[in-house]
Amino acid sequence: MEQTKAPFFELVEKDMRQVEARMRTSPDEPNPHIESALNHLLASGGKRIRPTITLLTGSMLGADRQRLVTLAAAIELLHTATLVHDDLIDGSLLRRGNPTLNAQWSPAATVLTGDYVFARAAHLAAETGSLSLMRIFARTLMIMVSGEINQLFYAKPNDLHQDYFHRIYAKTASLFEVASQGAAMIAGESDGIIEQLRAFGYEIGIAFQIVDDTLDFIGQESEVGKPVASDLRNGLITLPAINFLQGDPHNATLNAVIAGRRVDEADLEELIEAIRQSDAIERSLDQARQFVASGTQRIRNFPDSPPREALIQLAEYVINRSF
Numbered sequence: 001m002e003q004t005k006a007p008f009f010e011l012v013e014k015d016m017r018q019v020e021a022r023m024r025t026s027p028d029e030p031n032p033h034i035e036s037a038l039n040h041l042l043a044s045g046g047k048r049i050r051p052t053i054t055l056l057t058g059s060m061l062g063a064d065r066q067r068l069v070t071l072a073a074a075i076e077l078l079h080t081a082t083l084v085h086d087d088l089i090d091g092s093l094l095r096r097g098n099p100t101l102n103a104q105w106s107p108a109a110t111v112l113t114g115d116y117v118f119a120r121a122a123h124l125a126a127e128t129g130s131l132s133l134m135r136i137f138a139r140t141l142m143i144m145v146s147g148e149i150n151q152l153f154y155a156k157p158n159d160l161h162q163d164y165f166h167r168i169y170a171k172t173a174s175l176f177e178v179a180s181q182g183a184a185m186i187a188g189e190s191d192g193i194i195e196q197l198r199a200f201g202y203e204i205g206i207a208f209q210i211v212d213d214t215l216d217f218i219g220q221e222s223e224v225g226k227p228v229a230s231d232l233r234n235g236l237i238t239l240p241a242i243n244f245l246q247g248d249p250h251n252a253t254l255n256a257v258i259a260g261r262r263v264d265e266a267d268l269e270e271l272i273e274a275i276r277q278s279d280a281i282e283r284s285l286d287q288a289r290q291f292v293a294s295g296t297q298r299i300r301n302f303p304d305s306p307p308r309e310a311l312i313q314l315a316e317y318v319i320n321r322s323f
Contacts, residue, residue: 006317008310009048012055015069019051022073023080027123037101037113041080044098049208051076052314053179057197060299060307063187067128071182074124074137077117079175082144084114089148133185136178143174154235156258160242168209169202176205196298200311203295208318210288213238217276229272235260239287243280285319292319 009016023042026035051072058068086092087100088110094100102110118141125137147170157163180201184194217229217240231238237258245254253271256263263271275281292315302308 006313008056008313008317009052011306011310012052012059015055015065015072016048016051018069019055019072019076022069022124023077027120034113034116037105038117041084041101041117044096046096048076049314050079050175050179053176053201053204053311054183056307056311056314057180058183058187060302060305060311061184061187061189063183067186068183070124070127071133071186074121074128075175075179075182077121077124078137078141081114081117081121084110084117086148088114089152128186130185133182136181140174140178143170147171151236156260160237160245160258164237164239164242165206168206172209173202173205176201176208200295200298203291204315204318207288207291207295207315210239210284210291211318211321214240214281214284214288217272218281229275232257232272233268239284240275240280243283244275244278247278247280289319292316
């Protein structure tokens with residue numbers, strides 16, 4: 001589904017143009033190399049889900065528009081910076097069909113550019129004028145980086161299910177939290193309302209990553225932009241594999257992957273197909289639907305308004321998107 005086709009995107013279209021402009025505006029003397037790289041990164045598109053959540057949540061609460069735009073830009077820049085480093089770590093040469101930064105630059109230049117984008121995101125977050133929000137923003141960055149480091153040193157956990165949800169919180173849901181929680185803080189809401197909207201962001205973020213991990217198995221390589229079941233191929237166990245293991249706990253190939261042992265390609269392909277054809281896929285999507293249902297319930301108590309309805313539509317989009 002294209003961004004411009006979804007009603008909830010259309011509601012923030014005008015503000016999103018300001019967000020894009022804020023992301024491209026340098027706070028100091030522009031470095032032509034960095035600006036060229038940043039323009040390349042931002043031109044590659046993306047769903048802009050996180051800044052959309054910020055804009056819609058803040059609009060629902062009557063928050064200051066310019067501070068919302070600033071926060072939304074900071075959040076999307078933070079997300080962009082993590083992608084720069086992720087692509088380098090993973091050795092990815094394409095993202096959304098476009099060459100990654102590390103496909104064109106040296107590792108050193110790529111790391112430094114990612115660092116600069118992190119700093120630029122923090123600079124924008126500081127411009128919201130909220131010290132409390134800046135603390136949460138910094139804490140989220142630490143959570144995300146810590147999660148990436150843990151993934152690099154991934155070892156078989158005692159509880160696969162618990163470990164999975166810890167990982168996707170660090171990777172995805174933590175930034176969704178800031179998107180909704182930060183908007184409520186800018187609106188000057190009570191601690192109770194801020195917590196309610198933090199939980200909304202958390203649950204939508206968890207659902208978003210579950211769907212991503214499910215599409216990793218059932219999507220087409222041309223759509224997801226990487227080989228089918230790429231996480232499993234790299235020894236990373238996600239929810240569809242965990243659900244499959246519950247039905248087949250003695251599966252030799254999957255247990256070998258979990259233990260970090262080498263697996264023959266033919267056995268791995270057979271396992272991937274077995275997971276694709278099993279009920280593990282639908283069970284994973286059902287769990288995502290449960291998180292979305294819980295998340296949307298948290299905002300149904302707010303007065304009816306176009307932004308509130310748009311947030312509900314966005315949550316449904318998270319479940320129904322095809323890639």
